[in-house]
Amino acid sequence: MSLVRPLRLLLLGAPGSGKGTQTSRLLKQFPLIQSLSSGDILRSQIAAGTDVGKLASSYIKNGQLVPDATMVSLISNQLEQNSWLNKETSWLLDGFPRTVEQAAALNGVLESADANLNLVVELDVDQKVILERIEARWVHLPSGRVYNLDYNPPKVPYKDDLTGDPLTKREDDTAEVFQRRLDKYNQEIVPLKEFYDRRGILSKVSGNTSDIIYPKLSQLLLDEFGH
Numbered sequence: 001m002s003l004v005r006p007l008r009l010l011l012l013g014a015p016g017s018g019k020g021t022q023t024s025r026l027l028k029q030f031p032l033i034q035s036l037s038s039g040d041i042l043r044s045q046i047a048a049g050t051d052v053g054k055l056a057s058s059y060i061k062n063g064q065l066v067p068d069a070t071m072v073s074l075i076s077n078q079l080e081q082n083s084w085l086n087k088e089t090s091w092l093l094d095g096f097p098r099t100v101e102q103a104a105a106l107n108g109v110l111e112s113a114d115a116n117l118n119l120v121v122e123l124d125v126d127q128k129v130i131l132e133r134i135e136a137r138w139v140h141l142p143s144g145r146v147y148n149l150d151y152n153p154p155k156v157p158y159k160d161d162l163t164g165d166p167l168t169k170r171e172d173d174t175a176e177v178f179q180r181r182l183d184k185y186n187q188e189i190v191p192l193k194e195f196y197d198r199r200g201i202l203s204k205v206s207g208n209t210s211d212i213i214y215p216k217l218s219q220l221l222l223d224e225f226g227h
């Protein structure tokens with residue numbers, strides 16, 4: 001089955017909860033959905049040595065959030081570039097907004113294009129299980145493809161399945177930095193969820209593995225946008 005109404009989805013979830021993993025599965029099942037990952041955009045800015053990348057890098061390596069104004073301008077420009085600000089395109093956001101200030105700014109941008117979010121889903125994963133995920137996470141930076149030594153290892157050790165490029169460890173994927181990111185997430189997520197709950201578009205899917213979560217997430221989309 002496919003979606004019959006345009007979906008404008010925001011995935012919320014703790015670092016390591018599986019936002020990227022769920023995104024890649026959704027894009028396979030629903031090819032009409034386009035996606036944006038704020039973390040991937042920042043990492044490509046860093047790799048390109050841009051001013052935004054230089055600024056962001058100092059926050060990311062310490063597990064801090066990049067300032068709201070920087071994120072709002074970076075992602076708003078990306079929404080324009082992607083030509084998402086219309087009523088027809090189906091898209092999903094992973095990693096932005098992360099604060100209620102970012103959510104309010106995004107709301108203004110989308111509202112003025114009459115293309116506001118119509119579903120926000122929180123990935124509810126026991127936070128005890130996500131640290132070990134982070135420690136086993138390896139990424140292919142140019143594509144954003146995500147691997148895990150335990151859960152979904154690359155075919156050739158430490159090499160990207162499609163390009164053969166070497167995989168890398170993210171500098172913010174250490175236990176120490178991860179704990180700071182998790183603490184920050186737990187602080188910001190409460191007002192952020194309230195922001196969307198007040199708008200009647202917040203849902204939650206729970207499960208301690210992505211294989212449990214994905215069928216629930218996919219069914220939620222089909223229930224709400226598949227007819």
Ligand SMILES: Nc1nc2c(ncn2[C@@H]2O[C@H](COP(=O)(O)OP(=O)(O)O)[C@@H](O)[C@H]2O)c(=O)[nH]1
Pocket residue numbers: 013014015016017018019020021022133134136137138146147148149150151152208209210211
């Ligand atoms: N053990 C395990 N690892 C998972 C599961 N789902 C995703 N992962 C891995 O855990 C890490 C974090 O997942 P990711 O999708 O990057 O989470 P994000 O930070 O929320 O985008 C990655 O290495 C994934 O491959 C799962 O159900 N079990």
Ligand SMILES: Nc1ncnc2c1ncn2[C@@H]1O[C@H](COP(=O)(O)OP(=O)(O)O)[C@@H](O)[C@H]1O
Pocket residue numbers: 014015016019038039040042059060063064065066067071094095096097098099102172181
């Ligand atoms: N919306 C945002 N606001 C502020 N900082 C952000 C945002 N998105 C990403 N970042 C920065 O980039 C880092 C990596 O983001 P991301 O790849 O989404 O992490 P994770 O995969 O752990 O959820 C974050 O820890 C944060 O420092």
